[in-house]
Amino acid sequence: MAIRRALTMPVAAFELEGRRLPRATVNGSGQDDYAALLPTTERANHFYITPRQVSTVCMKLRLMLDELIPIEIKESRITRPGAASVITPAVVETALEAASGEHKACIIFALLTCKHWFTKLAYRELYDADLNSLKATACEMIAKRIIESEEDQEFLFKEMLCRRFSLVIEGEVTDERNALELGIDLHALTVIGSSGFQKCITWMWHGWIVPSPIKPSEFISYTDVAVPDFWTHFNPDRIKTPLYQNALQLVFSIVYLALYTGAVNTANPGGNFDPVEGLLYVFTLGFLFDEVVKFYHIGIYYFSFWSVFNDTLYGLLIVSFVFRLIALSSPYGSDARHSNEILAYQFLAFCAPLVWSRLLLFLDMQKFFGAMLVVLKELMKESVVFFVLLIIIMIGFLQAFVGLDSADGYVDTGVMSVSYMVRSVLQSPEFEPFETFAPPFGALLNYFFTFVVSVLLLNILIALFNSAYEKVYDNAIDEFLALFAQKTMRFVRAPDENVFVPPLNLIEIFGLILPFEWWMPKRKYAKLNDYVMTVVYSPVLVFIAFYEVYVAGCILRNRSVGEADDDRQEEWEDPELEDEIQASGWLKRVREASPHAELDPGLYELQQLKNQIDEMTDSLNSLKEQLQSGKAVSVKSAGGKGNETETETLLDVDTTTRSSQE
Structure with missing residues (x-):
């Protein structure tokens, strides 16, 4: 039970959607039974999208955002869900048309690139900062809607999120990056917090999506994820998995702390x-x-x-x-x-x-510590403004104190002045030493410096800290997800064919790279690395193999009932009971009684009234067509048969009735 909880911890913590995910490929000797059960194969090579084509998609999206949000509006009109938002389903479909066909894979990368452009404009053109910030937010919302609406999870993971693209800027091709890296670098919390994005990150964390052995900058599925064979998972390449690297780093950090404690004491x-x-x-x-x-x-x-x-x-x-x-x-x-x-x-x-x-x-995997670490990081960033102001002011006052001291030709209180100024910053000012220092200028300068630091600057620092704290805790969950995504990408972003967790990297540097890599053939050097890694990591690989065998069993059980690989049975889930309740009509009754949360009450009533008017208009148009068609038939009948037989229409009946009444 503990192992099962450990397996599903990231999924449970992030409350991801339980969508059905693609089944992995099972190849290799001794795996024919599983291959027959799971016939899915790895996707073919993807269609190449040139940097020029990616740049074209980005320009289309930028022009669309300029037309979509021409003036400043409330941010809630962009971020709210449903039809009440500016980002309607029609807008999302239009964005997809900008990258239609084989170019669809770059749509998330292009939207994040547009966000980057609008963010730069917000800093550069301050008179339109709010408008450009709204456009950047709209880019994130459209990207989130596309990610969450994509049904092909394999295409979403490998093509839209993990595939690398580049742009053409001023005739030069930029470095390749994927949507995962770009979203994390831009700190796009809305995109990072989407279910598909987090599922992809979780699969990377567990090693179900791994760098390609042929081209480490690309990602493929780990094909043996559902193979319950011990020796299949006893593989040194599994050390590349972020979950295992993080566990090893935690162990080595505890050892490092013990060594430091022993050395310092x-x-x-x-x-x-x-x-x-x-x-x-x-x-x-x-x-x-x-x-x-x-x-x-x-x-x-x-x-x-x-x-x-x-x-x-x-x-x-x-x-x-x-x-x-x-x-x-x-x-x-x-x-x-x-x-x-x-x-x-x-x-x-x-x-x-x-x-x-x-x-x-290594405690940032827990939500509380993760959020607190993000708060601490933001406080450090905000305090930079305070320290810049403080240093400038301290230099100015220090120069004044040194100038007063050097008036007699000697400088003997410079160090004392710095010490007293630092005490004033730490809320322990000294006044008596300045009473006899160049009176009355020394005392006046000291009073003025204490007032500026204690009353002005420290209150500014408190306000900055309060603002940073509120900003982080208003988005505590998204900040935690962003921290987790950043940590995962830290393990896989720098591709390394042979992962030696520090301090074992010294074995690679001094035992493999320096003596062998420069002269040994590449294939033999790769085999040598495998042998060394197997020996070095053999105790760890035993635990990894047993753990992954258990995970493979859980995945096979999920697939046997048609569930996702990372799904788990919760205590409130009972498919048979759910089917009985749905057959009784309970859900239909609930839907009829439930308010429409996506729309405001007034807007919903207006929408209902509009629908009724549309229905009435359609009925009247239909009735008018029937009347016109009936009159035409009457005229045709009268003219074609010499008035031998007349067809009485509704208009005739109505006219006759009115004449008789008169």
Whole structure:
């Protein structure tokens, strides 16, 4: 039961829709029985869409958004569901026509590209910032409607979300990106929070969608997901799965914390390295190499709050290591050796809050910690404005204090001024030292600085923090989903044929790449990597294989009853009882009594009145046609047979009745 809950945790946490998903391919020796049961095969190579064609689709959508939202309106008219929204089903169909036929795969990428363009315009053209922001929001809403209305999940995952596209900008072709990466980079919460997007991310998290072994930048289905064979899943390539990489990183981080605790609490009087401290720096070197490699592959988009946090920690530990080497290079018992050794341990102890806080990086899978981490990141961003203002003001006042002090030709209170100014920022101002400092200018400047910092700047900081907190918690679920998507893409975005989780990447660098990769044939080098990874990860692969065998059994049971691969039976689900209730007419009665939540009450009444008027108009038009056709028949009958027989029409009856009454 615990394993089953672990399997379905992301799906249950995100409350994804239970749509039916494509069945995976089952190939390979010893799998004929499963192949007969599941005949689905991998999709053929997709139709190539040139960068020029993608750019054309983007331009069509941009022009459509300009016509759709020509003036500023309320954002609720764009985000509200149903017919009350500006994004009507007809608008969504029109957007799909912009990428009709073989170009449909790039529609989500094109909409997100348009969002990026409108967002840039909002920052560049401030006089139309609100209008361009509305258009960017409309792009997200249209993309969400298309994702949630797409019935072919295989096409949605592989073509619309995971397939990479590029644009032509000023005659140059841009780098390829897919809709998943672009949505996460743009922080498009509406798109990220859609069911199809999150299902795709969840499949990547479990390793059901994996990078292609031929072209790692593309994604394919893991064909053995439903094969309950132990040795099939005892494969070192399964380490690429984000779920298993995250688990390994958590284990190594706990070991890293234990090594740090042992090193910082056991100082060596002689200044020599002990095994615990040596392993600590080996782990740090592995983590540092991993950061460099990911930055090389991903670029500036890799930098985030946690990457900067980790880089700061590794930098301080490297500084401690350097001071230890300087201490060891000095003669034993010398003052230089002793001072550098103390300084190295001080840097090492200074890292303790960072090392312990690093564990929060692996608690973001829980909604509470994930939302709090997002809040913390936003607070750090908002505080940048405060610190910029604070630094400028402090420099100005510091220059004034130094100028007052240098009036007599000597500068002897510069450090004291900085110390007192910092205390004022920390709500502990000092007034007495400035009473005798260049009176009365010193005291006046100190009072003015304390007022500006305590009353103005700190209240601005509080307001910024409050705004950031409300902004995140108003979209707490979407922010959590975005955090999960960003973490998943962090594992698969930098394609690596051989995944060695830090600090095991040191084995790859110094044991494989440097001595063998530069001269060994590619095929033999790949086999060597497989052998090394199998040996290194063999204890972990045993647990992975048993876990995936259990998962394969759950998937086969779901498929036997026609359910989705990631579905699970809930306590309130009873198909037989649901069929009985539906047959009794209960749902029909509920639909008749239920209010229409998609429309406002007044708008719904107007819609009903419009429908009645339309029905009445159709009835009158039909009656008019009948009357006209009856009169024509009467005239034809009278003219064709010499008035021998006359056909009495409704008009004649009505005329005769009125004449008799008169």
